[in-house]
Structure formats: C-alpha cells, structure tokens
Amino acid sequence: MSRKGWRSVKEIRIADVARLAGVSTATVSRVLSEPGKVRQKTHDLVMEAVRRSGYIPNSTAQKLRTRRTMNVLVVAPRLTNPVFAEILRGVDDELTQSGYGIIIGNLDNRREREARYVELALSRQVDGVLLLTGYIPENGTRDMRESGLPIVAMCAAIDDDKIPNVVVQDREATRQAVDYLAGLGHRRFGYISGTPTSIIEHERFKGFREGIAAAGFGPEDFVRWEGPFVFSTGVAAAESFLAMKDRPTGIFAACDESAIGFIKRVREARVRVPQDVSVVGFDGIEFSDFTEPTLTTFRQPLHELGRAGADVLMKLIQNAMTPNDWNIRLPLTLLERGTTGPVLHKDYKSLRRSSL
C-alpha cells in the first residue's frame, strides 16, 4: 500500500543536524530552544548546520515530550454567523502572537457535534479551550471540565468557580434598549428572540423583562416571537406582527439578522420604519449600516471580546491569573440610527387632529 506515496521529501531529523555540526542532539536542541546556554562558537556551528540542512523540528515529537501542543480549541455554535467569525478574528490575533494555533470546533448549530470536541480535549490535542457557546459541552458521561484543561467561557456566563467568564453585558444592554424605546414614547413592545435554548437568549430576554418592569410596564405590554438567530425569524415575526389588530410600536430583536428580516417584511406591507414602528437590533454587524433605513442597534465589542478571551486563556494556561481576570464583562454601544424614532400614538394623533 502506498499510503505514504506523497511523503516524497526527505525528512531531516535533529540527529542529522547534530551529525552535520559534529555535536550531540542535546546541543542542537539547546541552541534552538535555550538561548545563551551554548557557547557562541558551537551555536554558530549548529545554526549553520540547521541552515544548510533546512531543518525544521518535528512538532509532534516536541509536543509528546514537552506535553504542550501549542494549540487551542475554539468551540463555536456556527462559523458562518458573522458574530462568531469576528470574535474568532480577535482570538486569532491574540493567539498567533503568542505562537498558539487554533483548532476550530464548529458545531454548526447541532449540539451532537460537541462530543467530537470533548474527545479532542480529552485526548490532549490542545492546551486549552475557548467556549463561544453558552453551555459546557458534554459527551454523555464526560464533559469538557473533566479534561482538566484550562477553559474560558465566552458569550454566556457559566456558574463554575473554575471557569473564568469573558462576556458582553447583554442583559444591561437589552434593558437599556427597552428604556430607550420607552423614552421615545413607545407603550407597546415586541421582542424577537434568538435560539430559545441558548443561554445568550435567556440573558437577553431577562434583560428585556427587567427593562419592561423598570419602565413601569408588565407582561401584558409586550409580545414575544420565537425563533433562531437568523433572518427568517424576523420575517416570521413580521408576519405575525402584520396580522395583529393592535400592533406594538417598539420592537427589540435579539440579533441584527432578525431585525433586518422584520424590517424588510413590514416595509413590503407598506408599514413605515420608523414612523409606524421602531426597531432596535443587537450585534452591530457590518451590514446593519447598509440597510434602508440604517439599523439602530447595539454594537458588540467582538474583536476586543475575542482578544480578551484569548488573553485570559493564556494567563490560565500559564497560571498567571489575577483576580480581575475571572470575570470580564465588556459594555456595548448603542448606535442610534435610522430605524427608531418618537412614537406617533393613535390617541396622540387624534388628539392633535381634533385640536387643529
């Protein structure tokens, strides 16, 4: 069997370099990884041999011996979601700087795919794990924690002393969203959810209800439409919205995609945004600035979040945590743009009309 058919290039081992330089493998190893431990003359000799032979250490062998893989696993719910892609970019920025590689664990929204990545961690292919998911992956009897690996939870707080959290302040932002809409005079609200089973969604909805209460309203003052974090959830919400007799005027969507889907559909039905209905999104994806009108939304500090998460993981791996590192919560920014405006109450309108 020519399973190794492609292995055409002769591989140079550390022993080859040692022979070429007339030294032992130990010396070569030291030259390459312990600066200043070898005499200058020998050092030059070895480096010359390395250069001439084109030697590059076999990283698998290094890993076996040093027990460090210099790889990190990043588990994300869905890679094509721009939110996770952007976080991943931040993570990548930070990790590659420290010489770490990234192995991606894309769940593609199917939770059963977790098992594979738990296995990966358990089999020691990585030095640490970044969870962009809202829960700790488990694999039947075993879960990620059992690996004993450093884990950092992002995107949703996890209640475990051993696991640092690096998250955004969703709940506060969502609360603020309601406050903002109420401030514009809105009295009836709509909430377009994200994936109902995700902790992120729970956090945001909790913030929403808190906001509703804080503004002096109750559960009877809002409707909630359920669905995953995608465009079509907004479209479906819009269908339901259009069928209502007494429509809400202040809508909060748990992600920009569904906000955009909603707006697109209601505009088709000649509902005006923001004159007839105001919409606040969540995420601040690049696209939200290219819709008509431009979307009012909360911008997540995604890149910064990614960097922060990676930074904490590095510290965790190196046992260099400070108390502040255990719970990092980044703020969001409200981008007031074109899809929100003061309410035109029916009664207000009629009042006005009669007073004319």
Added chain:
Amino acid sequence: MSRKGWRSVKEIRIADVARLAGVSTATVSRVLSEPGKVRQKTHDLVMEAVRRSGYIPNSTAQKLRTRRTMNVLVVAPRLTNPVFAEILRGVDDELTQSGYGIIIGNLDNRREREARYVELALSRQVDGVLLLTGYIPENGTRDMRESGLPIVAMCAAIDDDKIPNVVVQDREATRQAVDYLAGLGHRRFGYISGTPTSIIEHERFKGFREGIAAAGFGPEDFVRWEGPFVFSTGVAAAESFLAMKDRPTGIFAACDESAIGFIKRVREARVRVPQDVSVVGFDGIEFSDFTEPTLTTFRQPLHELGRAGADVLMKLIQNAMTPNDWNIRLPLTLLERGTTGPVLHKDYKSLRRSSL
C-alpha cells in the same frame, strides 16, 4: 515553577489499561485500532478496562508513531468574509466526517502572515493543506510545496501539475453577466473590482473584458473602479459614478458587498435602481436577498465547493486520485432579482416621448 499547575487530572496511559486488563500494551492497542484481530474474550476484557479507567489515547503519541496528524490546514484570506466562512463550513462537513481536524490559517488580508503557516506545514503539524487563497504561500526561500504535503488550490487556478484545482467558474459567470446586461439593452458599463492583487479579481476582470468583447463593445465602453472586496469600495465607486456626466447604466460588481455599497450610495442621491442603473453582484451572500431592491447576483456553490475541495484533498492524501479530480470547476447560478432591468436609453425615451 507551577507551569503544570492546571494539569490536575491524572492521566491514564495505555500501560495502565494493560495492567488493569492483565494483558500487554500491544493487545490494548490492537483492540482499539485493529478490529477483529483480538480474541473476543480478551477484547471484552480490554474494553471493560478502558471503560473503567476512562482511557483516551494520547493523540500526540499516536501521531508521532503513525506519522499522521489527522489535521488539515486551511489557509484563508479573511475569515470574516462570509464567502470563506461558508466554504470553510463545507470543508468542515466533509473533513470531520473522515475524522480530520481543521487548523485555521487566517491571513486577515495580510500576506506576511503566510510565513507562519508555511512553517506549520513544514513542521509536519498537518497532513494536508487547503489553500483558499489565490496564490501559493511562500516564506522567503521556502514555499508550501516544499513541505511535500498534499495541497489543493481553491478559489483560483494554480498552474502546477502537482496541485489539483477546485474552483468556481468565475470567468464564465462574469462573461455571462455582461451578456445579460447587454441583453437588457445596456450600452455603457461599469466594473467594480475586488482586491486588485488577487488572482480571483484578475479572473473576473478577464471574464468581464471577454464579455464586453463578445457583446461587440470595446474598452471605451466601460469604466473600472478599483478597491478591495468590501462595502466601501462600492460606496467609492458610487461617488465616482455620481460625478460622471455620461453615466454607465449596467454595473457589475466583483462581490456583493461592493454592489450593495454602490446601490446604497446612489439611492441616497436619488438614482433609481434598476430604472436608472442596473447592478449585478457576485457571490450570492445571504444578505443579498434582504436589500432593497433584492440584489441580482451570481450564487457561488460555496458549500459544495468546500466539500469538493476537502474530498479531493482526502483522495490526494490517500493516493486515490482519479483523473477528474485534478481539475474541478463548479458552475455558478444567476439569480435574477430586483436590481436589474431593461435599460431606458435617453434616445429611446425621447423617441418614445415624441411618438406619444
């Protein structure tokens, strides 16, 4: 130094399992990787020991011995670009099925980051490489090919007998785009480019010029606006467009983002789409269906492309290539939507007006 502080969980080695089951390590190994080679009774004994101890093989040791890492490197120009994210999803689908892991090489549009990934390949951390970039990464004196690893080039044809290509038919599609616009009566064209240095852009522009020629026009019949594959390129093109006295009416954009940026900007200036100007995009990102009007564009079979690329790489690794695998070219689909329509020539209009 407590570098290993976190390594709290006792690690179980194959020797522990062997002792527990009262057999040799060779037997345990065979139970785990050579089905049917061990007597049923012994097999059960071993499996029970594995279960009881919770043993999971140390994959680094396996890799060192078998010389297969079961990892693949995917080099992409930019992860946050939804096109690459979607291709990656297809790759992931195919590879995880075969038990391979993915190490991501995100260039983030900075070519100097290549070196790192060439090194990765050279140090044997992966069994193969998928290039989503338009060129072969090089690292000073060494390039990816030197690694002797199986490489598959996607997104742009590479002229090397040893490297299979799995690409989409950009050029044909772009040609067709011009043909389509000409068929709608357009006589003056605009071309919004992508990153000028990328091979992908070259291919598309080549197709565009071929289309122009095939429709009986020449270089004087179109303008070209340059810029990277982003929204702002379209916005800048729009500024230039708006400043023209004799504006083109048929615009092709090398990616959906710039098409959308263009449309957004010209609409702000009260130019109507498609009545005043028709726009054809390229890619078919999810978002293109949520603009106003919906974007006419070419859909790339991204997921399929990813799967196909991964499939060819698997075959290459296993020396199982068939002649057809060396050059796969997937077709694109024209999605006729809202941003294109028949031209209203000035002379045509005046003609019509006078005949009324």
Added chain:
DNA sequence: TCGATTTTTGTAATCGATTACATCTTGTGA
C-alpha cells in the same frame, strides 16, 4: 493424542524530540 498450522498475545524497538544527570572544558585565584 500428536505435530503442524493458524491464531493470539507479548517483548521490545521505534517515532523525534527534550532534559536529568554525568562528564568533560574552561576559567579563576592563590
């Protein structure tokens, strides 16, 4: 039941680096 054959299992080498420990050099001060 015996020996030949086949099947199963064990022993030990191996993959390619790192590193503890031993040994050899070099440098220093008296």
Added chain:
DNA sequence: TCACAAGATGTAATCGATTACAAAAATCGA
C-alpha cells in the same frame, strides 16, 4: 601551576503510543 568552580557538552532515559518480530496458545487433521 594547581585545585576547584562554573560552564559547556554528551549520554541516555523519557514522553505514550504502534508494530515488527518472537513466542505462546488454540485449532485442526490424521
């Protein structure tokens, strides 16, 4: 110049699996 410390280098064990080869056990036919 010598004794001794400090520094440089070499030897060989080690990481944890796989696997070639050897040895033992099971199977079979006569």
